[in-house]
Amino acid sequence: xxxxxxxxxxxxxxxxxxxxxxxxxxxxxxxxxxxxxxxxxxxxxxxxxxxxxxxxxxxxxxxxxxxxxxxxxxxxxxxxxxxxxxxxxxxxxxxxxxxxxxxxxxxxxxxxxxxxxxxxxxxxxxxxxxxxxxxxxxxxxxxxxxxxxxxxxxxxxxxxxxxxxxxxxxxxxxxxxxxxxxxxxxxxxxxxxxxxxxxxxxxxxxxxxxxxxxxxxxxxxxxxxxxxxxxxxxxxxxxxxxxxxxxxxxxxxxxxxxxxxxxxxxxxxxxxxxxxxxxxxxxxxxxxxxxxxxx
Amino acid sequence: xxxxxxxxxxxxxxxxxxxxxxxxxxxxxxxxxxxxxxxxxxxxxxxxxxxxxxxxxxxxxxxxxxxxxxxxxxxxxxxxxxxxxxxxxxxxxxxxxxxxxxxxxxxxxxxxxxxxxxxxxxxxxxxxxxxxxxxxxxxxxxxxxxxxxxxxxxxxxxxxxxxxxxxxxxxxxxxxxxxxxxxxxxxxxxxxxxxxxxxxxxxxxxxxxxxxxxxxxxxxxxxxxxxxxxxxxxxxxxxxxxxxxxxxxxxxxxxxxxxxxxxxxxxxxxxxxxxxxxxxxxxxxxxxxxxxxxx
Numbered sequence: 001x002x003x004x005x006x007x008x009x010x011x012x013x014x015x016x017x018x019x020x021x022x023x024x025x026x027x028x029x030x031x032x033x034x035x036x037x038x039x040x041x042x043x044x045x046x047x048x049x050x051x052x053x054x055x056x057x058x059x060x061x062x063x064x065x066x067x068x069x070x071x072x073x074x075x076x077x078x079x080x081x082x083x084x085x086x087x088x089x090x091x092x093x094x095x096x097x098x099x100x101x102x103x104x105x106x107x108x109x110x111x112x113x114x115x116x117x118x119x120x121x122x123x124x125x126x127x128x129x130x131x132x133x134x135x136x137x138x139x140x141x142x143x144x145x146x147x148x149x150x151x152x153x154x155x156x157x158x159x160x161x162x163x164x165x166x167x168x169x170x171x172x173x174x175x176x177x178x179x180x181x182x183x184x185x186x187x188x189x190x191x192x193x194x195x196x197x198x199x200x201x202x203x204x205x206x207x208x209x210x211x212x213x214x215x216x217x218x219x220x221x222x223x224x225x226x227x228x229x230x231x232x233x234x235x236x237x238x239x240x241x242x243x244x245x246x247x248x249x250x251x252x253x254x255x256x257x258x259x260x261x262x263x264x265x266x267x268x269x270x271x272x273x274x275x276x277x278x279x280x281x282x283x284x285x286x287x288x289x290x291x292x293x294x295x
Numbered sequence: 296x297x298x299x300x301x302x303x304x305x306x307x308x309x310x311x312x313x314x315x316x317x318x319x320x321x322x323x324x325x326x327x328x329x330x331x332x333x334x335x336x337x338x339x340x341x342x343x344x345x346x347x348x349x350x351x352x353x354x355x356x357x358x359x360x361x362x363x364x365x366x367x368x369x370x371x372x373x374x375x376x377x378x379x380x381x382x383x384x385x386x387x388x389x390x391x392x393x394x395x396x397x398x399x400x401x402x403x404x405x406x407x408x409x410x411x412x413x414x415x416x417x418x419x420x421x422x423x424x425x426x427x428x429x430x431x432x433x434x435x436x437x438x439x440x441x442x443x444x445x446x447x448x449x450x451x452x453x454x455x456x457x458x459x460x461x462x463x464x465x466x467x468x469x470x471x472x473x474x475x476x477x478x479x480x481x482x483x484x485x486x487x488x489x490x491x492x493x494x495x496x497x498x499x500x501x502x503x504x505x506x507x508x509x510x511x512x513x514x515x516x517x518x519x520x521x522x523x524x525x526x527x528x529x530x531x532x533x534x535x536x537x538x539x540x541x542x543x544x545x546x547x548x549x550x551x552x553x554x555x556x557x558x559x560x561x562x563x564x565x566x567x568x569x570x571x572x573x574x575x576x577x578x579x580x581x582x583x584x585x586x587x588x589x590x
Contacts, residue, residue: 114511211456
C-alpha cells in the first residue's frame with residue numbers, strides 16, 4: 001500500500017497524520033488553521049505548509065470534515081444514507097485525481113427535515129473497524145452532538161443535537177451567566193452534574209430545568225462552582241432524555257474528557273457505554289483508503 | 296376609597312397608572328426607567344419624576360415587579376405558595392408606612408428546586424378578577440414564561456420556562472443566526488410557525504429540532520424569512536410539549552402580539568385558550584388595595 005496522509009479539517013482546527021500500512025499513526029500534527037481561518041483559494045497552501053513533506057511520491061491524501069463544506073476548500077456533495085465505506089469511497093471529491101480527495105459528509109432525512117454531518121462519519125467507520133463491530137449506536141458528543149445508527153457496517157440514519165452549543169449559549173450569554181463563575185477552572189463537580197442529569201429527566205424540557213440554575217443561586221442552595229456542573233448535567237441529560245429509551249449500549253467517540261462526562265451521564269441513568277478516542281478518524285481514513293485499493 | 300397609584304416596575308421598563316375607585320385607569324404613563332437603569336438609592340427620585348404629582352394627599356402607591364428584587368429598590372421577600380390576595384397583602388414591604396409599598400413576588404418549590412416570580416402574580420390576580428374566575432391555568436409568555444396554577448383564587452404552584460430568552464439566544468448568538476435574516480421585520484409566517492409547533496412535538500427536544508433550521512436553509516427548503524417563524528414555532532412548541540397534557544383551557548396574559556402567537560400554537564395542537572392584556576396588572580393592584588382596606 002502506498003503512503004497515506006489523513007487530514008481532519010474542521011471549522012476551528014486542522015489535524016493531519018501520516019499513516020502506516022496497518023493504519024498505525026507514524027506522525028501527527030495539528031494547528032489552529034480550521035477552515036474559518038483560511039481565505040478563499042488558500043487551502044492548497046495551508047495543506048502544503050502543514051504536511052507538504054508527506055505528500056511526495058505517490059502518497060494518497062484523504063481529507064475529511066468541514067473542508068468539504070460550502071465554506072471550505074470545495075463543496076463535496078453529501079452522500080445520502082444508508083451509506084457505508086463503498087458509497088463514501090465512490091463519492092469522493094477529487095482535488096487532484098488519484099492523489100488528494102475530500103471525503104463527503106452524509107445526509108439523511110426524517111419527517112421532511114434533512115440532517116447532515118461532515119467528518120463524524122469517518123470517525124464512526126474507524127470505530128467500527130477498531131472495535132470489530134458491524135452494528136450499533138454511536139454518539140459523537142460536541143458542539144453539535146451526533147447520534148448515529150449503524151447496521152451491517154452502514155450508517156442507516158443519524159440525528160444532530162445542539163448540545164454543546166446550547167450549553168455555551170446558556171453559560172455565556174443567558175441570565176444564568178450572571179450567577180455562574182467565569183471560566184470552567186475547577187474540575188467538574190460530579191454530584192452536581194449527576195443531579196442535573198436526573199433533573200433533566202424529571203423536568204421534561206431544558207426550557208423548564210435551566211431556570212433552576214438561577215433559583216438555586218438566588219436561594220444560595222448551591223455553590224457557584226457547582227452550578228456550572230449542574231447546568232452541564234441538565235444539558236447532557238436533556239440530550240439523553242430526548243433519545244430514551246436507549247439501546248443496550250452506546251459507543252462514545254470523542255475526546256477523553258467529553259466521553260467520560262457522557263459515560264457518567266449514561267451511568268447515572270443505568271445505561272452502558274464504551275468509549276473510543278477521536279483517533280478513530282485515522283482508522284476510518286485508512287479503512288477508506290483500503291476500500292479504494294480493492295475495488 | 297382613597298387615590299390609588301399602581302406601578303409595574305420591571306427590569307427594563309416602568310409603567311404607572313392612576314386608578315379610579317372601580318379600578319379603572321384614569322391616566323397611564325410609561326418610561327424606559329427599568330430597575331437596571333436606576334442607580335442605588337435612586338428609586339424614590341425616579342418614582343417622583345414619573346408620578347410625583349399623583350402621590351399627594353393620602354394616595355396609596357403599590358409597586359409590583361422587579362423593584363422588589365435584590366437589585367431593585369429594596370428586597371421584598373418572596374411570599375411562599377400557596378398564596379392569594381390575603382397572603383400577599385400581609386407580606387407587603389412598606390417603603391413609607393401606609394403610603395408606598397412593594398408587592399412581594401411568589402416562590403414555590405418542586406423536587407427541591409425553588410421557582411420565583413415578581414409581578415406576574417399581580418397580573419394573575421387581576422385576570423382572576425376581570426374574568427370572574429377562581430381556578431385555572433394561567434400562562435404569562437415572555438422572556439421567562441410563567442405557567443401558574445390557581446385554585447380557589449390562590450396560586451398553588453407555578454413553573455418558569457426560559458422560552459423567550461432561548462429564542463433570542465438561538466436567533467442572535469447561535470449558528471442559526473447565520474441563516475436567519477437580521478431583525479424580525481416581516482409579519483410572522485403562520486404556516487412556518489405552525490410547522491415548527493408540530494415538529495417540536497415530534498422531535499421531543501429543542502436540542503434536536505433546532506438544527507433543522509440550519510439544514511432547511513442549507514438545502515434551500517425554506518425562505519430565510521420563514522425560518523425565523525419556524526424557529527419561533529419550535530421554541531414555543533417545545534414549551535407546550537413540556538406542559539402536555541394541557542388542561543381544558545389556559546388563560547393567556549400578556550401583550551396582544553405575544554398572546555396571539557401562543558393562542559395560534561395552542562390551536563395548532565387543538566387546545567383552547569382565551570387572552571387578557573397585561574393591563575391585568577392594574578386590576579390586580581386595585582384588588583390588592585381593596586384587600587388592604589377591608590381587613
